[in-house]
Amino acid sequence: SPIRSEHPPTQGVQAALKRLQKDNAICQVSPEEFFTNYLPAAFKVESWSDAQKLLVDSILTAKAGHEADLYTDSKPLIRLCNLVSKRVLDSLCNKQIALVFHSYYNKKLPLPLSEPLSPDIVVSYEPPKVLKDKLDTRFRDDLDSATRLSWFNIAAAGEAKVRNPKQERYQTGNYLRNHLQFRPELHSVIGFSADKLGYSLYYHDASVIHQCSVKWDDPSLLHAFVHRLYQGTTSDPSIVNLQPQDSDPSWLVKIEKELLIITTATPNLGLSQRRFTAIATDVETGGLWFIKDPYHDVKWRFNKGLLYAKAHKGKMLPGLMCANHYGHPLNASGKTLMTTNFGDGPNGPRIDRWKMRVATRGVGDSLSKTPTLLEFLKVMYDACVAQRNLHRRGILHRDINDHNIMMAPKDNGRYYKDCVDGYNDVKYVNQVLNPNQSPKPACLVIDLGHSANLDYLAAVSAESKNSKNFAERKGTPKFISRSVSKGELLDPFCIPSQMPKLDGRPRKLLTACTDSKYEAYNKAVDDGSQSPSKPAATRFTHQLFHDAESTFWVISWFLARSAPKDYEKESDPNPKLTRFINGMKSHYPSNETIDPRDSFSATLEAWKQILHPRLVDVAPMLSEMHEYILPEWGYRPELNTEYPEHAHEALMRLLLREIVRIEDDKTKDVVFAPLGTRHLLE
Secondary structure, rough: OOOOOOOOOOOOOHHHHHHHOOOOEEEEHHHHHHHHHHOOHHHHHHOOOOHHHHHHHHHHHHOOOOOOOHHHOOHHHHHHHHHHHHHHHOOOOOOOEEEEEEOOOOOOEOOOOOOEOOOOEEEEEEOOHHHHHHHHOOOOOOHHHHHOOOOOOOEEEEEEEEEEEEEEHHHHHHHHHHHOOOOOOOEEEEEEEEEOOEEEEEEOOOOOOOEEEOOOOOOHHHHHHHHHHHHHHOOOOOOOOOOOOOOOOOOOEEOOOOOEEEEEEEEEEEOOEEEEEEEEEOOOOOOEEEEEEEEEOOOOOOOOOHHHHOOOOOOOOOOOOOOOOOEEEOOOOOEEEEEOOOOOOEOOOOOEEOOOEEOOOOOOHHHEEEEEEEHHHHHHHHHHHHHHHHHOEEEEEOOOOOOOOEEEOOOOOOOHHOEEEOOOOOHHHHHHOOOOOOOOOOOEEOOOOOOOEHHHHHHHHHHHHOHHHHHOOOOOOOOOOOHHHOOOOOOOOOOOOOOOOOOOOHHHHOOOOOOHHHHHHHHHHOOOOOOOOOOOOOOOOOHHHHHHHHHHHHHHHHEEEEEEEOOOOOOOHHHHHHHHHHHHHHHOOOOOOOOOHHOOOHHHHHHHHOOOOHHHHHHHHHHHHHHHHOOOOOOOHHHHHHOOHHHHHHHHHHHHHHHHHHHHHHHHHHEOOOOOOOOOOO
């Protein structure tokens, strides 16, 4: 994930509201601007009807502290909104579907990923008879509606307050964020809130939440809002919600000529980070697809689809995801889905975004499902190989994490068939162990969404290379390298490490590879010149050794939480384990706060205490890796220019040593319990 602000993701409703407020996420716009930009071809009304005017007068007399009087049962606000819906419906040619406003303060809309929410008002599409019944003066709220309404099928949600318009504002903004999160087929959503003085309308897409407010003497915006809901907000026609009434819905996605059914999905909240990630099944063949729909900044310098094409140009790059499809989904008019083009965004200027899509048939298994220690070590070795070969193709990944490194796809051999004649300047572990084999990577590295085209950067001036797009933080909080997390070089207090050395069979295997440069790496790292203080000409940039550090954090995070299959709960977690887990979990990039990972000890004894007793054999590997990534390698520009892969070389030597140790004695392998079984902090 790209790091956009210096505080961690929110947990819970109150934290979400505070985050919205801190970020100034909801921006006020004029009613005229809102009407022009978000309510096109709206139903125009100049005055309230007589029945509506009576209800408005009743709302104006609501007493402080009695906001429930506005929206419970058939109280004035609910009835007014439904009269507006009836008035708009009567003007339409198609009268088969009616928009109905429900009181929902005493019910809950469940959220799949967090605690449920209770909007005061929920809007849904219903048969016209339901609206007619709502307007019957004898009608009272239908409690059964709670069982069928969800974030997957409502038209809008709203809030009503008498005394606290600020609370009303942020609660409604949070409803919009959750609504859009669980509607990947929608490009934007709208909502509303009301109090005794007037009402507000809201618009939300991946870039902004905009609000406009008017007094109750203005009926036009409420009618226009309802008319817009009858029309529907902007959507992505390539995605269809198949089961909107189901609490566990499914979507159909059309990619070129392929029809895919979503089987599992991970939607991410906006603002800025809105994206939809899913596994889908081909309707015709039953084959699996991986789909990712992010909303990228239109100024984003590097198109991830083009980066995949560059990486695989000529010969495919084994171990790296292939993009079978990439591009921009289009709206119903055949235009790229773009966020709004006016107004401000959170904390200042708006960031214009467009929807992108990358899809692949290569679906790997999560790293968390790795069955054995040996297989994990091979996956991580080949992940290093893939990063090095990717770098040789002129691309720097910049977002190495435990989701972007996966196990190789299990697809009846298709993945490995494509790898046979692949690009393998740096040899994969199966080739190191048996030089006669073609590439058969144990890993699948995915997501070039935040990667950099190094050939492009080399072609621009040094002044341009200082631009935000290359220098800003890229990475996932737990795994981002320490200097990238700070956005500057680390203090030069660590004594630079020497390159790890191998002996015996590991050394023989590695030096037999055609491009090992074993002794050259030793000499370059061990004998290279060292400046006693920070060189004046050294400038911070994201480099390949930063990705190696991220790879180390992935390895250590996985192994620290791993346990053998016959796991028995430890009686007392070791303090060093507790510090490691808490430090990794709590870290969030900032140049203002101390990185808790700086306090981790790299000693062998420390790693023995962190690991489960059955895994202490890999403690020397972790200790040596840790020692190598500790120094600020940015102070060695000559090394990073001549041997940019040195940190990956160090990790791979240490991984190979362990791989050979277990290959030579399979009793040393460990079958893992499911990741997460180990009770760490109880």
